[in-house]
Structure formats: C-alpha cells, structure tokens
Amino acid sequence: MANLREIRKRISSVQSTQQITKAMKMVAAAKLRKAQENILAFRPYAYELRRLIAHLSAMTEDVSQIPLMARRPVEKALLVVVTADRGLCGAFNSNIVRRASERLREYSDTEAELFLVGRKGVEFFHKRPVTVNGQKINFFNELNFNDAVELTDTVLNIYREQQFDRVEFIYNEFKSAIQQNVIVEQFLPFVPDEEIMKSSRQVDFLYEPDKATILNNVIPKHLHVQVWRILLESNAAEQGARMTAMENATDNAEEMIHQLTIFYNRKRQASITTEISEIVSGAEALKES
Amino acid sequence: MAMELTVQIVTPYGEVFQGEVQSCTLPGTEGGFQVLPLHADLVSLLDIGSIKIQINDQTTRFLATSGGYCEVKDNVLKIIVESAEFAEKIDLKRAEAARKRAEQRLKSTQDDIDIPRARLALARALNRIRVAQFVNSLN
Numbered sequence A: 001m002a003n004l005r006e007i008r009k010r011i012s013s014v015q016s017t018q019q020i021t022k023a024m025k026m027v028a029a030a031k032l033r034k035a036q037e038n039i040l041a042f043r044p045y046a047y048e049l050r051r052l053i054a055h056l057s058a059m060t061e062d063v064s065q066i067p068l069m070a071r072r073p074v075e076k077a078l079l080v081v082v083t084a085d086r087g088l089c090g091a092f093n094s095n096i097v098r099r100a101s102e103r104l105r106e107y108s109d110t111e112a113e114l115f116l117v118g119r120k121g122v123e124f125f126h127k128r129p130v131t132v133n134g135q136k137i138n139f140f141n142e143l144n145f146n147d148a149v150e151l152t153d154t155v156l157n158i159y160r161e162q163q164f165d166r167v168e169f170i171y172n173e174f175k176s177a178i179q180q181n182v183i184v185e186q187f188l189p190f191v192p193d194e195e196i197m198k199s200s201r202q203v204d205f206l207y208e209p210d211k212a213t214i215l216n217n218v219i220p221k222h223l224h225v226q227v228w229r230i231l232l233e234s235n236a237a238e239q240g241a242r243m244t245a246m247e248n249a250t251d252n253a254e255e256m257i258h259q260l261t262i263f264y265n266r267k268r269q270a271s272i273t274t275e276i277s278e279i280v281s282g283a284e285a286l287k288e289s
Numbered sequence B: 001m002a003m004e005l006t007v008q009i010v011t012p013y014g015e016v017f018q019g020e021v022q023s024c025t026l027p028g029t030e031g032g033f034q035v036l037p038l039h040a041d042l043v044s045l046l047d048i049g050s051i052k053i054q055i056n057d058q059t060t061r062f063l064a065t066s067g068g069y070c071e072v073k074d075n076v077l078k079i080i081v082e083s084a085e086f087a088e089k090i091d092l093k094r095a096e097a098a099r100k101r102a103e104q105r106l107k108s109t110q111d112d113i114d115i116p117r118a119r120l121a122l123a124r125a126l127n128r129i130r131v132a133q134f135v136n137s138l139n
Helices: A002-059 A092-106 A119-125 A145-161 A194-199 A211-288 B092-107 B115-138
Strands: A076-082 A111-117 A132-136 A166-176 A179-188 A206-208 B005-011 B014-021 B023-028 B031-035 B042-046 B049-054 B060-065 B068-073 B076-081 B084-086
Touching: A002 A211, A002 B005, A002 B014, A002 B068, A002 B076, A076 A092, A076 A119, A076 A145, A076 A211, A092 A111, A092 A119, A092 A166, A092 A179, A092 A211, A111 A119, A111 A145, A119 A132, A132 A145, A145 A179, A145 A211, A166 A211, A179 A211, A211 B042, A211 B068, B005 B023, B014 B049, B014 B084, B023 B076, B049 B115, B060 B115, B092 B115
Parallel strands: A076 A111, A076 A166, A111 A132, A206 B042, B005 B076
Antiparallel strands: A166 A179, B005 B014, B023 B031, B023 B042, B023 B049, B042 B068, B049 B060, B060 B084, B068 B076
C-alpha cells in the first residue's frame, strides 16, 4: 500500500515543521520579553531629555543658532526604512516596504532617496529603480545602544553633507504582541515637543555653557534616543509579529495533522475491509465447489 | 544638621543610582565642579570623566561616564548620561580591548575610518580604565 506509506510520511513531515514553528514561537516570545524590558528601562532617560530640550527651546528666542532645527522648503528628502533582518514574521516586512514605496510616490515631485535598515528591506529594494543612499544590516540580533548612536550619526552626516531638507523614519510601532502599526515620522529638522514647551514653567537655571551650546549638544543625544526607541519598537514589533505568525503556523499544522490522520485511518480501514471481503468471498467460492 | 542632596543617575539602559548623598563631583565641559546641598538651579553639560558621590562620611563611590548633562533643581541632582558604570563593575579586560581597537582604527590608513568617532571611543576606553584603576588603587 504505497498510498498509506505516503500519507504517513506526509504526517511526520508536517509534525517536524510544527516542532520548528513551535520552537520559533517560544524564541520570539522570549525575545519579545527582553525587547519590552529594554523599552521600559530606557523610558526615564528619554523623558528627561525631551523635557530638557523642550524647556531650552522655550527659553531660546533665536532658533537660527540651532542648525538642526532650521526648516527649509523640502527639495530633497531621505526616507529611513526600518525592516527586520529576518523573515517569517507575517506581514511585518511587506507592510513597511509597501508604505515606503507609497511614500516615494508621494515624493515624486521632489528628490527622494532611501536609507535601508534591516536586511529584508535591502533585499526588496535591491533590484528596483530607487536611489539607495546607505544601509545598515544584521544587527537586530544583538541590539545595542551603540547601534542607535552609529545609525544616528550616519544619518546626521548624510543630512548635513548632502543637503537634505528632511529626514523621515518609516518603521513598525509596537502596539501589542498581535498588533503593529506602520509609522511615518519626521526626524529632521528637529521639532521640540509642543506640549511640554507650553507647560514648561518659566523658571530659569544657571546654564553652563550657554543655552544654545547646550541645545546643540543635547539635540544629537536626543536623536540617538529617538533612533534607539525606533529600533527597540521595531524589534519588539518584529518579535511580536513572528510570535503570532508562528502560533498560527503551529495551529495550522495541528489542523493538518488532524485531517491527515483521519484520512489515513479511513484509507487503512478501507483497505482492511477490501482484504476481508476478498478472503471471505474466496472462502465462499471454495465451499461451493 | 546638614541637608541632603538627592542624586539620580539615568542612562538609556535604566536608572543606575538613586539616593541621598552629601555631595557629588561632576566632570563639566567647562571644568569639574562639585554640587552640595542647596546648590543654585543649574543645567550643565558633562564631559567624559568620572562622577564622585560622597554618600556619607565613610562611603565614597566613583562612576565612569561618557558624558551627557545634569540638572540641579530644588536639591535634586539629575544626571542624564549616555553611560555610567560603577568603577568596581568596570570590566578592565573589555575596556583594554576597546582601547586597542580604537588605537588600531586611528592608526590604520583606510579612508573610510571615522576619525572623530575613533578618538571619542579611545577617550571613553581610557576614561574607564583610569577610573577603574584609580578605585582599585584605593582598596
């Protein structure tokens, strides 16, 4: 019965796939927990920086001394597209890539270039007619604050040296383990938090050195933090997406095994029935003679 | 009765220290300075260097930092830095390795080396080594 053996083989192959998806789900869940811990740990730092910058900007009348806050008409834009380094995480990467392509079309009148973060984005845009200014890949596995610093400084250099007027980040925001939102966020020129600016009481401090120097020094640090937040969010969202995708895959495998087993048993029963009826009819034939 | 100063050290990886202290000495970009209780409200940038906290008459602790800023307001000193490590937790071997890496990068003749960044990395590594060795020499 070649057919029965084939079904058995199929069942065991689905079973081993299920084992893999189950393991991947567990790994993603553990990584998600770590990513969430990172987000929580860094929040106070981000909050303090944001508060100081908003406060300082509220106190500084002459913003022209702060080059990173200067707004210009947008003639050249840079889109930083944050995807993952790995696949098997549902629509995580394709959502980002689709949004990025849309955004490029919206910028069809102006010059727009891409900066790709994560291997999946690089693979997608590799053979497409887009201008790729730079890339950073294969680091999500061991995400470190220094990665954020490095990425920020690279983007800042591009912004300064190649006369870009605007930088945007496109990334997945972590809502919950089952929900990610694609976000397009203006990164440069830098806009301080209006809310805190308004509520910042007009108390003055001693400044050492002066306010403008402090602002010029602190804004890049704040940008490090923004990028770090984006990387953490994207990483958490990726693990969440992978967890969900792998859970679905595991469930589907379960369902498939179930159906295959029923099919297998039915086949087996059918073959036994045929065999019995063959034997019986053979015996009957012998009796009559 | 002397008043106490609350110190809070915050980094991107979380809060490193919080507590009441007698004084705190910081590496300002315009020169080192000490904050005592009842200090005037102040915002100052911090350089790569060491932070010294005098917790009480017996205990003094040192941290290596890679710079950021600090804010004094109402007897609360917030130190917001990109990194801060207690001297006794510094891994000398790793700092030593970081120093060698930075030196090599500065020496290499390749064009794509970011010299300012390599210099900063070297300064950070040297600072960590210095702070760790200083504290080791005290014990």
